[in-house]
Amino acid sequence: MASRYAAVAITTNGIRLALKLGALLADTEVYGYAKYSGDLQETSSALQVFAEPVRELLPKLFRQYEGIILFFSLGAAVRLIAPLLTDKRTDPAVIVIDESGEHVISMLSGHLGGANRLTLQIAQLLDSHPVITTASDVQGTFAVDLLGAEFGWRADHFAPMKTVSAALVNGEAVAFLQESGERSWLPPGAVLPAHVRLCGSMAELQEAPFSAAIVVTDLLLTGPASAALGERAVVYRPRSLVLGLGCNRGTSQEELETVVQDTLAELGLSLLSVRNVATAGIKGDEAGLIALCAKYGWKLTLYSPEQLNTVVLEQPSETVFKATGAYGVCEPAALLSSGARDLVLKKKKSGNVTIAVARVSFNEAGESLHE
Template sequence: MKITVISFTKGGNKLNHCLCQALRNIGHDVERFQRYSTTPADEIGSFDNIGVLTGNLFESREGIIYIGACGIAVRSIAPYLQGKEVDPFVLVLDEKGDYVISLLSGHLGRGNEMCREVAALIKAKPVITTATDLNGVFAVDLFAGQHELLIKEIPRIKSISAALLAGEAVGIYSEYPLLGKPPAGLEPGVKKVGIYIGCDINAAPFETTLHLVPKNLVLGIGCRKGVTSMALYKRVTEVCSQADIDITRISAICSVDLKREEPGVHELADKLKAQTSFYSAEELSAVTGEFKHSPFVEETAGVGNVCERSGALASHYGKQLLPKTTGAGIAMAVFEKEFRIEF
């Protein structure tokens, strides 16, 4: 995850350093800021105005960790709050490292999970206040985040949680395989309030239906050098709309390794909240199947088809939803990865 750790005092700065090191050791992309740092900027970022810094980080980072008073964190994030589906998680640590407080986006943003993880790393006590966690009740927004499911009706989360906290059963219906035993409170036969897992947002198996849509599409892409993220986004949006493909379901963007340094591709991935994968011409040439061949692409990239071959490879030979489509200097194809839920 992309995480920023911010501290304000000498004691906080020391904890900041130790925490960042620990988070990097377990694979997180971590940057740190401390007030009035005298360390070179490439090692630690300094800041004068915490509100401005927070604003710059709020859309680009998946999580922000403040080491200091809760009041500082609350006032810093207040102007930038949009909703649990888009806000990063926010944790607050005291500078002695005794407590870790999950302040924002505990479920969808994985804040509660990170709260426990950070507490374990620094031997602190996690402080989590969400009712479902405290009562050991199934949390649909946490479940969605863990299984890469998009929640289409955020306000209906309350209906699901309220029913479970009241001891009522909640229905579940899935277009995809459900493996294992569902958590307590989820029952297939319930008709009043329930969860639907699938791609038909008009499906209504329950009186109140919360739709969870899998984020399991792979976009294979080829493009001319220097294409902008705006041009890529416009083209992808247009083509997917015509093919009735929901672009918010794109979880990965892939291409040939010649495109690894293309800013437009990475910016598109950030906009779609997708991962990126790049493959060598040799790896793409070894992909089996029938693909549209282009002599020009083979001459420039070393393989006659980039978008379909990379999409097939990244999706583990998933179902092809969109064949190679070209235009505006961009070639694209879309594949659907196999999807299932394991309880």
């Protein structure tokens, strides 16, 4: 499916407006009820005409598109969409627009599904009034379930989201600790509520009184820290770690994966925080490396011998130089990719694999310095 959005209209005016939006909003496919499409289907090749009742059409579209834009009353939309709902993490964004285009209403999946963002975009295109009712947006703060989404942050567990979100919008004490990752996570124009306390360390967070907590870290939480947070904390994993990997020719994905998992576990680091793998260009065709990166969605960043040799190493290897043209692979690759000055883990050899780990450096604006 090439299109991201489906615009559905069941009146003549609604179909005209849907076609207008389709011409302005990229990746939008327009569906018009046959009975009221009339000459519009002859003048617009973009119009998909349907003859069945809209209640039969919507289930087909609901699982196919990222967003559904409905040009009819909110009440009708509620009745038609209700039987199709599954989960806020998978349901598409649903937008409702009256047939005169006065109001654009974010109806479903405002945060995770992107309906709020899409509502604002459509309202600007149609010169309409956006209607958004989610509490965090109305209050001008941030949405817990969207924190760091633009950076690829991922939550360890989704279950605490409801508890933490409720505490945030109801003015309860919320502790916030960030140990790694981008610092520019607060949306443009949003403000940090007075009841959110920024903590400088896990020890400070554990001592602070709070109803809920948000922790942004690449460290695994164990012992007292885990016990203190319990089920009232959302733990986000920023993409803040770079794995420098070297391996003998033909090393399997399974061996590489085992070394990575065991190494991160020993360091107390989360696998979810790995941003990318870095290595020598000569390793760019290693099937095991390629398969490992594909499994986890990691980018494989490659460096030439000349680039790797710009990094001064404590223990340059003549053996590695003869094989690759560089005096080291995993350590310089990790440092170059992360922008870090020091390694979290210096080169460690395990079987056919060598691994080094670096933490991504961010500038004062919270932006990563390298990839």
